[in-house]
Amino acid sequence: EVNLVESGGGLVQPGGSLRLSCAASGFAFSTYEMNWVRQAPGKGLEWVSYINSGSYTIYYPDSVKGRFTISRDNAKNLVYLQMNSLRAEDTAVYYCARWMSSSPYGLDVWGQGTTVTVSS
Amino acid sequence: QSVLTQPPSASGTPGQRVTISCSGSSSNIGIKTVNWYRQFPGTAPKLLIYSNNQRPSGVPDRFSGSKSGTSASLAISGLQSEDEADYHCAAWDDRVNVWVFGGGTKLTVL
Numbered sequence: 001e002v003n004l005v006e007s008g009g010g011l012v013q014p015g016g017s018l019r020l021s022c023a024a025s026g027f028a029f030s031t032y033e034m035n036w037v038r039q040a041p042g043k044g045l046e047w048v049s050y051i052n053s054g055s056y057t058i059y060y061p062d063s064v065k066g067r068f069t070i071s072r073d074n075a076k077n078l079v080y081l082q083m084n085s086l087r088a089e090d091t092a093v094y095y096c097a098r099w100m101s102s103s104p105y106g107l108d109v110w111g112q113g114t115t116v117t118v119s120s
Numbered sequence: 121q122s123v124l125t126q127p128p129s130a131s132g133t134p135g136q137r138v139t140i141s142c143s144g145s146s147s148n149i150g151i152k153t154v155n156w157y158r159q160f161p162g163t164a165p166k167l168l169i170y171s172n173n174q175r176p177s178g179v180p181d182r183f184s185g186s187k188s189g190t191s192a193s194l195a196i197s198g199l200q201s202e203d204e205a206d207y208h209c210a211a212w213d214d215r216v217n218v219w220v221f222g223g224g225t226k227l228t229v230l
Contacts, residue, residue, distance in 0.1 A: 035219065044122050045157075045165065045208055047219035059217045095164055104171035106155035106210065107219065110164045 002026040002109050004096050009114030012086055016118070020081040022096030022111055030074040033099045035107060036081045038092035038116075046092075049081060050099075064090075086118045123148065124209050126222035133230045137197040140225045142209035144190050148220050152211045154192040156185055159206045159224075168207070169194060201229045 008020040022034070036049045049070040050059040058070055069082040079096055093115050097107040125143040132138040142154065153172050157165035167176050169185035172192065184195045192211075196203055209222040 037219070037221075044223040045210070045221040047221065050217075050219070061218050101212075104153060104174065105176075106153070106167070106170050106212075108167050108170065108176070110166070112164050 004098065004109060004111035006094060006096055006111040006114040009094065009116045011117045011119065013120050014087060014118055016086050017082070017084045018086065018116060020083065020094055020096075020114055020116070022079045022081075024077040024079070024098070027098070027109075029077040031100070033101055034070075034072060034079040035097045035099055036068075036070060036079075036094055037097055037107070037110075038090075038094045039113075040089070040092040043092075048094075051079065083116070086116075088118050090116060091118045092116060122223040123213065123220035124211065124222035126207075126209060126225045128223065129226045129228065131228040131230055132196075132199045134199055134201065136199045137195060138199060138227065139196075140194045140207050140209075140227070142192045142194070142222050144192075144211060144220070146190060147215035148190075148211040148213040149187065149192055150190040151214060154185065154187055155210045156183075156192075156194045157208045157210065159208065161206075165208060196227070199229055203227060204229045 003025045005023045033052045037047050051070045067085045072079040093113040095110050095113045097110045156169035158168045159165040172187040173185040182198045206224045208224045213220045
């Protein structure tokens with residue numbers, strides 16, 4: 001069964017750091033591009049990072065550029081999101097989602113999410 | 121403020137047909153395919169429609185998608201109470217290399 005499981009969320013003070021992990025199983029992880037998408041309480045979805053299969057192409061939106069870093073370990077089927085200089089507006093449920101840009105399916109499989117709360 | 125524009129809410133009675141719109145621009149919906157996701161409270165989004173109008177296996181044919189120019193629509197026919205959920209549209213934006221989403225539409229079955 002194809003599965004993505006996020007972990008690492010929690011309560012952190014403004015200015016703090018957190019590292020999220022996403023464990024993949026049931027598919028050829030190394031062939032997929034991976035993304036992180038977040039959803040603030042009561043809000044819509046916001047994409048926050050992309051990494052291609054070989055880790056040589058990475059994108060971020062301006063809202064997190066310079067503060068968030070995405071990485072992956074294809075040997076361990078893991079993708080990470082290092083979040084630094086956290087702000088209250090980063091409070092959200094963070095989902096990882098897979099993508100194969102050469103296919104028509106888009107972000108076709110999502111994890112269950114991990115909650116990040118930035119508060120003093 | 122979301123890049124793609126969706127109505128915040130929609131409603132219908134059981135058996136009715138409802139549509140949800142999603143408006144974008146020439147750099148996203150205009151040149152890229154649109155996906156739709158359904159999200160029940162407290163759960164992750166799940167792919168409902170891909171490539172504008174294709175249904176993943178297991179999605180009933182009551183759900184259909186379409187695209188014209190820089191807009192897309194999701195239609196749900198034979199509305200059922202279990203269709204109450206949030207619906208999100210998404211597309212890749214080629215100009216800025218980001219996934220863009222609509223703000224989500226909360227569907228209520230009256």
